[in-house]
Amino acid sequence: MIAEIGHFALVLALAVALVQSIVPMIGAARRDYGWMAVATPAAVVQFLCIGVSFSCLLYSFAVSDFTVINVAQNSNSLQPMIYKVASTWGNHEGSMVLWVLILALFGGMVAIFGGNLPPTLKARTLSVQSMIAFAFLLFILVTSNPFERLDPPPIDGRDLNPLLQDIGLVMHPPMLYVGYVGFSISFSFAIAALIEGKVDAAWARWVRPWTLLAWIFLTAGILLGSWWAYYELGWGGWWYWDPVENASFMPWLVGTALLHSAIVVEKRDALKTWTILLAILTFSLSLIGTFLVRSGVLTSVHAFATDPERGVFILVLLSIAIGGSLLLYAWRAPQLKGGGLFAPISREGSLILNNLLLTTAAATVFIGTLYPLLLDAITGDKISVGPPFFNATFIPLMIPLIIALGFGPMMSWKRGDLSGVVQRLKFALAVSMVVTAVAAYVTWGRSVFGAIGLGLAGWLAASVCIEFGSRIGIGRASAGDVFRRATGLPRAAWGMTVAHFGFAILVAGATGASIWQDESIQSIRVGDSITIAGYEFSLRNVDDIRGPNYVAQRGVFTVRQDGKIVATLAPERRRYLVQGTETTESAIFSNGISDLYAVLGQPDGAGRWIVKVYFKPLVPWLWLGGMITVLGGIISLTDRRLRVGAPTRKRDEVPSGAPAPAE
Amino acid sequence: MPRLIFILPLLLFGTIAAYFAVGLTKDPRILPSALIDKPAPEFKLPALHDGGSGLAKSDLGGEVKLVNVFASWCAPCKVEHPVLMLFSERNIAPLYGINYKDKKADATAWLKQLGDPYQRIGQDLSGRAGIDWGVYGVPETYVIDREGRIRYRHVGPVLPETLENTILPLIEELKK
Numbered sequence: 001m002i003a004e005i006g007h008f009a010l011v012l013a014l015a016v017a018l019v020q021s022i023v024p025m026i027g028a029a030r031r032d033y034g035w036m037a038v039a040t041p042a043a044v045v046q047f048l049c050i051g052v053s054f055s056c057l058l059y060s061f062a063v064s065d066f067t068v069i070n071v072a073q074n075s076n077s078l079q080p081m082i083y084k085v086a087s088t089w090g091n092h093e094g095s096m097v098l099w100v101l102i103l104a105l106f107g108g109m110v111a112i113f114g115g116n117l118p119p120t121l122k123a124r125t126l127s128v129q130s131m132i133a134f135a136f137l138l139f140i141l142v143t144s145n146p147f148e149r150l151d152p153p154p155i156d157g158r159d160l161n162p163l164l165q166d167i168g169l170v171m172h173p174p175m176l177y178v179g180y181v182g183f184s185i186s187f188s189f190a191i192a193a194l195i196e197g198k199v200d201a202a203w204a205r206w207v208r209p210w211t212l213l214a215w216i217f218l219t220a221g222i223l224l225g226s227w228w229a230y231y232e233l234g235w236g237g238w239w240y241w242d243p244v245e246n247a248s249f250m251p252w253l254v255g256t257a258l259l260h261s262a263i264v265v266e267k268r269d270a271l272k273t274w275t276i277l278l279a280i281l282t283f284s285l286s287l288i289g290t291f292l293v294r295s296g297v298l299t300s301v302h303a304f305a306t307d308p309e310r311g312v313f314i315l316v317l318l319s320i321a322i323g324g325s326l327l328l329y330a331w332r333a334p335q336l337k338g339g340g341l342f343a344p345i346s347r348e349g350s351l352i353l354n355n356l357l358l359t360t361a362a363a364t365v366f367i368g369t370l371y372p373l374l375l376d377a378i379t380g381d382k383i384s385v386g387p388p389f390f391n392a393t394f395i396p397l398m399i400p401l402i403i404a405l406g407f408g409p410m411m412s413w414k415r416g417d418l419s420g421v422v423q424r425l426k427f428a429l430a431v432s433m434v435v436t437a438v439a440a441y442v443t444w445g446r447s448v449f450g451a452i453g454l455g456l457a458g459w460l461a462a463s464v465c466i467e468f469g470s471r472i473g474i475g476r477a478s479a480g481d482v483f484r485r486a487t488g489l490p491r492a493a494w495g496m497t498v499a500h501f502g503f504a505i506l507v508a509g510a511t512g513a514s515i516w517q518d519e520s521i522q523s524i525r526v527g528d529s530i531t532i533a534g535y536e537f538s539l540r541n542v543d544d545i546r547g548p549n550y551v552a553q554r555g556v557f558t559v560r561q562d563g564k565i566v567a568t569l570a571p572e573r574r575r576y577l578v579q580g581t582e583t584t585e586s587a588i589f590s591n592g593i594s595d596l597y598a599v600l601g602q603p604d605g606a607g608r609w610i611v612k613v614y615f616k617p618l619v620p621w622l623w624l625g626g627m628i629t630v631l632g633g634i635i636s637l638t639d640r641r642l643r644v645g646a647p648t649r650k651r652d653e654v655p656s657g658a659p660a661p662a663e
Numbered sequence: 664m665p666r667l668i669f670i671l672p673l674l675l676f677g678t679i680a681a682y683f684a685v686g687l688t689k690d691p692r693i694l695p696s697a698l699i700d701k702p703a704p705e706f707k708l709p710a711l712h713d714g715g716s717g718l719a720k721s722d723l724g725g726e727v728k729l730v731n732v733f734a735s736w737c738a739p740c741k742v743e744h745p746v747l748m749l750f751s752e753r754n755i756a757p758l759y760g761i762n763y764k765d766k767k768a769d770a771t772a773w774l775k776q777l778g779d780p781y782q783r784i785g786q787d788l789s790g791r792a793g794i795d796w797g798v799y800g801v802p803e804t805y806v807i808d809r810e811g812r813i814r815y816r817h818v819g820p821v822l823p824e825t826l827e828n829t830i831l832p833l834i835e836e837l838k839k
Contacts, residue, residue, distance in 0.1 A: 273669070315680070318680065319680050326672045329673070330672070334666055386734075386736065387736055388764065519772075521775050523775075581742070601775070601776040601777060612772070
């Protein structure tokens with residue numbers, strides 16, 4: 001019964017979506033306010049319908065209703081409740097319902113909080129948003145109905161993929177989806193603006209908070225995924241250039257570019273057509289990511305189900321959505337009037353550089369992910385590029401990006417003074433050189449890249465601090481004055497500083513994690529120990545333990561430094577009973593600067609265990625830096641001017657063409 | 664601004680979409696028909712382990728054998744690894760490995776940690792042999808018959824079902 005209600009609600013949502021796609025769009029064209037007003041309640045009802053449907057699915061999983069095929073195939077009555085709930089989106093059908101739920105959530109939020117939008121823009125935006133929802137609801141109902149029944153029902157279900165039974169993975173997909181799908185709003189705004197033929201500072205101000213919100217979640221989602229890979233896969237790596245990771249990383253790169261170019265539209269009324277294109281591309285890459293994962297074109301550890309019928313459906317959908325929007329772009333964008341002029345050396349110029357580097361980086365990831373596929377289509381040759389390609393192409397693009405990131409915020413709008421900025425950044429340059437020199441000295445003969453990476457991180461951190469310091473007047477004004485300036489600074493400025501500083505820490509973490517780890521693999525008996533980087537790991541005992549739906553062996557290590565116990569690590573080897581698969585649960589101790597990491601391998605049958613231990617300097621900074629960056633985004637989102645639903649203050653406080661206050 | 668610039672994204676997307684369409688018609692799990700039932704390609708790889716045996720075309724044939732392409736950087740390889748360990752313990756047929764574009768230290772560490780199911784492992788550092796075999800993505804598994812011909816190719820991790828339902832019956836049949 002519950003499953004049927006869920007199914008029915010989904011059909012209802014489809015009908016509402018159809019109405020919401022058509023009526024407001026026609027209303028906007030005819031200036032009929034009654035027709036346009038349909039969009040708001042329709043968006044809310046659509047969200048409620050999908051919400052009911054999703055809740056029904058969640059309920060079926062929570063009570064282990066194995067008469068539903070989807071539940072039987074992806075859940076098990078022995079699973080802890082949290083994983084039963086997570087199973088809802090740990091499979092193809094359920095994850096698609098979550099996808100449309102978030103799509104409708106964003107539509108509903110624009111409907112409720114978008115009271116200050118011009119009626120035609122709001123109607124068109126919600127209409128476009130609903131077209132996407134309609135297409136995906138149709139996709140779910142036609143090819144991937146999550147509520148299909150099974151008769152007779154099995155005694156028990158097949159269990160969720162054990163690799164996915166992890167707290168990180170409970171949160172990862174919803175966060176990633178909020179990010180992915182959140183960019184649909186920027187997309188809908190862009191399409192609506194193209195139809196209206198008007199892009200101005202006000203438009204940019206409405207789009208930015210939504211883009212920022214999506215970006216915050218996508219960043220957090222990618223971080224969580226990376227963290228999961230780090231401790232769950234048990235190889236100590238944190239990024240694998242797996243096609244599915246790339247699928248989420250490409251929208252992130254272009255979305256980050258969008259976030260920055262929208263600032264130029266808002267402040268300077270320039271880069272309009274470019275910003276529109278970025279908004280289209282960001283969401284298109286999210287769609288392509290969905291296509292890649294769902295169609296079976298690429299196989300990967302993440303791929304839940306691959307089915308050519310679904311692939312064809314999504315491809316058609318993709319062609320209509322992306323092809324249609326780019327066609328509209330080709331037709332309408334040339335008519336958008338460009339705004340303020342600027343010199344190449346200026347804040348605008350540095351933001352363009354940022355955009356070019358980010359989109360080029362996204363293009364290299366795109367090529368690396370899809371080149372094997374394209375080559376196969378042309379010549380029939382099947383090849384794989386793997387991480388070496390990405391390391392060789394992606395990293396060289398990040399180096400100029402980080403260097404430019406130091407300069408950018410110091411530049412003034414319209415026409416910057418490069419030599420003046422260099423003058424003010426002398427100190428940052430010095431910091432960078434000292435860090436490079438120290439790193440090179442400490443790790444002499446190991447890797448030059450490590451020293452360069454840390455030097456760049458030092459440069460970025462120092463220049464962010466200098467920029468912030470000079471803005472609040474440190475060294476020029478009295479302490480009270482500095483405090484007043486700091487508290488009076490817009491949240492957006494605080495957000496930028498925090499986010500850029502977090503990125504500097506992330507760069508340092510990534511460098512350390514990739515280059516300086518120390519590791520050892522040995523076959524040892526209980527009581528033996530291994531020493532790396534001054535830490536002595538001794539294996540105290542190995543116990544058999546039993547979890548709710550798995551059995552495991554747990555090794556207990558005591559770690560000593562200079563004879564003092566610093567940590568106890570208890571890695572496990574689990575064997576999940578239903579699917580018979582084994583997973584490694586690594587154990588990690590972090591002191592904030594470095595991680596100690598232990599993995600228990602196989603017994604050799606003669607009383608010895610294969611164990612792998614790592615010393616990983618700076619790895620915690622990767623997540624710390626990432627979290628600080630996300631925090632920067634959140635601070636910026638609370639800026640009064642961007643706050644969702646905040647009434648528009650005086651429109652165009654800054655007349656276009658005049659220099660805007662530096663920020 | 665010239666109009667062409669605004670049309671460019673559309674053209675690019677059109678091209679990509681066309682490739683996607685072609686890509687969809689090809690099941691990545693199926694070997695290009697060119698290689699099925701043909702002799703394995705010419706290749707000769709050095710041994711991964713010091714003092715171990717490498718892998719070359721001349722090592723195939725004689726009896727039914729399984730060739731598995733793997734790498735320590737590949738996530739699905741880790742998923743199929745226990746299945747391969749089980750296969751190896753049951754002594755059904757020799758299992759040979761091609762270690763694809765991997766660092767020697769990483770690969771040996773990986774095998775040491777998880778167990779080594781392979782009788783021979785060739786190290787394909789450049790990916791050259793992978794190209795000859797038509798490796799699309801790691802992992803891949805091939806069944807080679809007594810005459811040294813490729814009879815079956817599996818792309819992606821070998822799951823217990825794949826082993827029981829497809830690979831083992833095929834090996835039984837080829838052994839007759």
